[in-house]
Amino acid sequence: MILIITHKEDFTADFVIEKLNKRNIKYFRLNCEDIHTDIYNFENENDFHFNINGISNFTSVWFRRTKLPEIISNNEAEKLYLLSDYETLFDNIYNLIDTEKWLSNPQYIFKAENKLLQLKIAKSIGFIIPQTLITNSHKELKSFIDKFQNNIIIKPIRQGRIRQKEGFETIFTNKLSLDNIKTINEFDLTPCIFQEYVDKEYEIRVTVIGEKVFSAKINSQISNETKIDWRKEKMPFEKYELPKDISEKCILITKKLQLSFGAIDLIKKLNGEYVFLEINPNGQWAWLETELDLKISDEIINYLTLK
Structure with a gap:
């Protein structure tokens, strides 16, 4: 049986699951935000194998996305504590699933x-690969910009999404404008990637x-x-x-x-x-x-x- 680790809004998982259903291939979809409503256990007599809703015989795992459960609490410290515990629970799940077949x-x-x-x-x-620089030194960055005659792009060092009230906003790759370059000393250089265009x-x-x-x-x-x-x-x-x-x-x-x-x-x-x-x-x-x-x-x- 395939274990699919995802969440309810993962439409790519839906895309594959529709085919699994048509081909009568067995799977269990673990929507991570619902982990607190599923019945899970690890037991030493079973060598701590992960068991969820009575299923533990997973032959492969498709790891797609995760989302933590919604914790209803007015105590912010308690909420953060419980969310940290759920993150640790997921880490244990990943490490104790009894299969080497992961995607x-x-x-x-x-x-x-x-x-x-x-x-x-x-x-x-x-x-x-493009010539690349990560630095918080204005001097190093200026030298890099001069080397490529102001033809430089900037992009996030990690993911390029910011959570806003109305949803996520994407941070795209952009060219450094001449105005940015002229006033570069006025900017704090937070972690990001500079590359030749x-x-x-x-x-x-x-x-x-x-x-x-x-x-x-x-x-x-x-x-x-x-x-x-x-x-x-x-x-x-x-x-x-x-x-x-x-x-x-x-x-x-x-x-x-x-x-x-x-x-x-x-x-x-x-x-x-x-x-x-x-x-x-x-x-x-x-x-x-x-x-x-x-x-x-x-x-x-x-x-x-x-x-």
């Missing part, structure tokens, strides 16, 4: 979210599942809105065939990060070179399957069910 194991996902680690590994296996022919999204690679390109340079960050405007993707050596590097970096899944962003330069930007160890992909009929969900199911 992907959260301990490796959390480590792989380190963008500097990604870049270091990408460079070590032969990917071209790379001129593009187009951009590529690569989805890796085990040894399988699915790739699609987006002509991001035809719109001013999407030249820096293609997520700023909905544009169509096209099926794309990666060169064999680039495809192999995409599989290799996923393995080096001990992942079974990776969503990789690449740039195709005007001179034909491919540049690695980053890998999202648990990125979205359902829109690519819907638009281009890429068999990503089938490959996820194959990975989770084949021995």
